[in-house]
Amino acid sequence: MQAYRSPSRFHTGLVRHDAFAKLGWGHFSTVWLARDTRFDRHVALKIVRSAPIYTETALDEIKLLQHIISSGLPPNPPHPGRRHVVGLLDHFRHQCPNGNHVCMVFEVLGENLLGLVKRYQDKGVPMHLVKQISKQILLGVDYLHRQCGMIHTDFKLENILIYIDSIENVVRTELSVNDNNAATPPTKPRVHRRQSPVPVPESLSTPTDSQSLKPVDAAFPHSSKSSYLPDPERITVKVADLGNATWADSHFTENIQTRQYRCPEVIIGAKWGPSADIWSVACIIFELLTGDILFQPASGSKYTKNDDHLAQMIELVGEFPKSLVFSGKYRNDFFNSHGELQYITKLRSWPLDTLLYDKYLFTHAHADAIASFLGPMLRLHPDKRAKASELIHYTRLEGIMVEG
Ligand code: ADP
Ligand code: MG
Numbered sequence: 001m002q003a004y005r006s007p008s009r010f011h012t013g014l015v016r017h018d019a020f021a022k023l024g025w026g027h028f029s030t031v032w033l034a035r036d037t038r039f040d041r042h043v044a045l046k047i048v049r050s051a052p053i054y055t056e057t058a059l060d061e062i063k064l065l066q067h068i069i070s071s072g073l074p075p076n077p078p079h080p081g082r083r084h085v086v087g088l089l090d091h092f093r094h095q096c097p098n099g100n101h102v103c104m105v106f107e108v109l110g111e112n113l114l115g116l117v118k119r120y121q122d123k124g125v126p127m128h129l130v131k132q133i134s135k136q137i138l139l140g141v142d143y144l145h146r147q148c149g150m151i152h153t154d155f156k157l158e159n160i161l162i163y164i165d166s167i168e169n170v171v172r173t174e175l176s177v178n179d180n181n182a183a184t185p186p187t188k189p190r191v192h193r194r195q196s197p198v199p200v201p202e203s204l205s206t207p208t209d210s211q212s213l214k215p216v217d218a219a220f221p222h223s224s225k226s227s228y229l230p231d232p233e234r235i236t237v238k239v240a241d242l243g244n245a246t247w248a249d250s251h252f253t254e255n256i257q258t259r260q261y262r263c264p265e266v267i268i269g270a271k272w273g274p275s276a277d278i279w280s281v282a283c284i285i286f287e288l289l290t291g292d293i294l295f296q297p298a299s300g301s302k303y304t305k306n307d308d309h310l311a312q313m314i315e316l317v318g319e320f321p322k323s324l325v326f327s328g329k330y331r332n333d334f335f336n337s338h339g340e341l342q343y344i345t346k347l348r349s350w351p352l353d354t355l356l357y358d359k360y361l362f363t364h365a366h367a368d369a370i371a372s373f374l375g376p377m378l379r380l381h382p383d384k385r386a387k388a389s390e391l392i393h394y395t396r397l398e399g400i401m402v403e404g
Helices: 052-071 113-119 127-147 167-175 222-227 275-290 305-317 322-326 352-358 364-378 388-392
Strands: 008-012 015-025 029-036 041-048 088-096 099-106 160-162 237-239
Touching (some): 041 052, 041 088, 052 127, 113 160, 113 275, 127 237, 127 275, 127 388, 275 364, 275 388, 305 352, 352 364, 364 388
Antiparallel strands (some): 008 015, 015 029, 029 041, 160 237
16 A cells, blocks of 8 residues: 555654554644554554644643543452443654654554544444444443543544454555555535535534645555454444543633534534533534435625524524523624514524425434434533433433334
8 A cells, every 4th residue: 555655753742653544634733644663553643733723722632632541540349331432542643844743652542533424425324233333422421521530522433444354464465465555435415404505514523634644545445445444334433533522610712613513612612511512422423324414504694694694503402591691792683673584584483393304304203203313412502401411311212213
């Protein structure tokens, strides 16, 4: 494989990391498949951009990642969600002519959930996989919220990664695969329930980078997908990218979440907390089930993207509670004195169960089960939203496991 022919080298004390192939990238970093020669293992090397602002954020990310590890150790009780959050193995600084990069070393994981959604041609991931993924994400969220005292703040498909059983086997297999096999997952425009087709999603981490090495599909070609989903009936995922995470009791910023996954309280400038993550996770689960983005707002000549976003929320789950509206710092930008939207007045109610039935052709029973599971996660008032610990034990989650 081309990517394996000219490795870059990263030295940190006694350890040498040979970077082979690009696993992925985000707004802040590029992640490489690398060989850690000290422990003779493959690792994922997250190399953060060199600008000082990114360095500062990366140092916070390392503190949070270290806290994730220590929160899982005695005397703290073991928590089943620990294994659904990525673990930091090491970190170091790398100096090169372009600047100083913070590098983080992680276990190698597989593709992110956006890749999985694309693999199913954006038509929705099979229900039994969605059920496993949902439960595991919620376990990870519960671990972060209750045991670590953290809020992730950037839940989206790209930040949930599929666990691969044995990276050594995968790499061995892929080294013998001809580079031409590296297929790109099929893409189609991802259409929102009200709009079509949508432009490129506005995102904190839309990849803009087109370096010569290929992303994860080159290292783990689509054609040999069995190598990282060894048993297609079972899947394990991990919550990744703590780059925007924050302590529950002291926030780094109020400007959080990627647009489509942003909760109502953040848009209107009201108090937010761990339940902000629950909103985003509901958006992720909807996207897994349907292949469509739940909220994909756009601006119009008389309204902003935020107005449209709030309108879509009201259409889906109903009017904003007045107490929430009046606690929002930016309420006057969106609402009139009666707590009604000012700039979009024609709203078409389309509740979640009806949407799932009408547009996505779920049976009534499945649409009801899914809506009654997601509904409590999509309550507009953050204090009324279901907690991860409650959702994990939610019996209706079993209900949506039935094959659709
Ligand atoms: P950013 O903070 O720049 O968004 P992320 O931590 O989200 O960085 O990583 C960017 C992408 O790199 C992810 O979406 C994923 O595709 C890939 N990636 C990140 N960590 C790993 C890992 N441990 N193993 C495999 N791929 C990874
Ligand atoms: Mg990311």
